[in-house]
Amino acid sequence: MGRSAWTQKKPGGMKGRIFAGVLTGILALTLGACGTKQEQARDVDLTAFQAPADYTWEGSYIDKREGLAVLTIEKEEGGRYFASLGVPSEDMSYIRTYEFTLTPSEDGVGLAYQNGRQVTYYLPGDDDPEASVTTTEDYTDGTGSVYYLEGNLYWIDDKNNAGEYFAFAKSEGTEETSAPEETENQ
Numbered sequence: 001m002g003r004s005a006w007t008q009k010k011p012g013g014m015k016g017r018i019f020a021g022v023l024t025g026i027l028a029l030t031l032g033a034c035g036t037k038q039e040q041a042r043d044v045d046l047t048a049f050q051a052p053a054d055y056t057w058e059g060s061y062i063d064k065r066e067g068l069a070v071l072t073i074e075k076e077e078g079g080r081y082f083a084s085l086g087v088p089s090e091d092m093s094y095i096r097t098y099e100f101t102l103t104p105s106e107d108g109v110g111l112a113y114q115n116g117r118q119v120t121y122y123l124p125g126d127d128d129p130e131a132s133v134t135t136t137e138d139y140t141d142g143t144g145s146v147y148y149l150e151g152n153l154y155w156i157d158d159k160n161n162a163g164e165y166f167a168f169a170k171s172e173g174t175e176e177t178s179a180p181e182e183t184e185n186q
Contacts, residue, residue, distance in 0.1 A: 049109045051148035057081055057102075057111065061153050061168035071153065071168050073146070079104065081111060083146065085155070087162075094122045098142070098162070105145055116142025116159065 051057075058081070063069035069087045076082050081102040088095045097119050102111035118138040124131035142159040153170075155163030 049147035049149050049154070051109060055148055057146075060171040062171050064152065064167045064169045065165065069166055069168075071146075071155065071166075073102070076101070083113070092123060093125065094120050096120050096138075096162075098157075100142065100144070102146060105147075110145050110147035112143075112145045114143050115140060116144060116157075118142060118159070118162075 057073050058075045059073060061071040061073070063071075069085065071083065071085045073081050073083045083098075083100050083102055085098040086095055087097075098116060099119075100113035100116035102113050104110075105112035117140045120136045120138055122134045122136070124133065139159060142157065144155065144157040144159065144163065147154045147156065151169065153168040155166050155168070157163040
């Protein structure tokens with residue numbers, strides 16, 4: 001399974017596809033999302049992580065606390081997964097994105113990554129909506145993990161603890177399904 005449409009090489013550049021994909025996904029998924037401002041770090045026993053043996057990691061996940069952050073995980077060859085995460089600022093002046101390739105963690109209960117990438121996209125303000133989006137590559141050496149616990153995914157970010165406040169729920173309709181069978185008209 002390949003990368004999503006917005007990460008494939010197409011005219012317009014990677015930055016434009018990432019920005020458009022993250023912004024579109026966040027706006028679409030948050031229209032019906034309700035939540036309250038996250039006030040404190042998650043209150044989960046981090047030693048209790050254990051994904052069911054048949055858990056399907058692929059899919060889109062929405063942050064349960066505010067509904068703004070969107071995590072997408074896609075299966076790749078060789079037991080790896082590609083993950084992208086978009087987190088907008090409260091005032092929508094920027095979107096911080098994270099990308100990483102996940103492999104089964106050493107403890108066997110989650111997925112881990114090295115060389116994670118964080119990019120910030122600064123959006124034009126209302127005073128100049130025609131201005132261009134500017135970007136800053138914050139780092140390319142992030143490490144961390146994604147774990148499952150009681151129906152939620154938790155992101156442990158070792159670089160700057162950015163995942164501390166997130167608990168992700170799988171978005172409906174993201175389970176893998178088989179293609180419908182074709183039938184001939186008789």
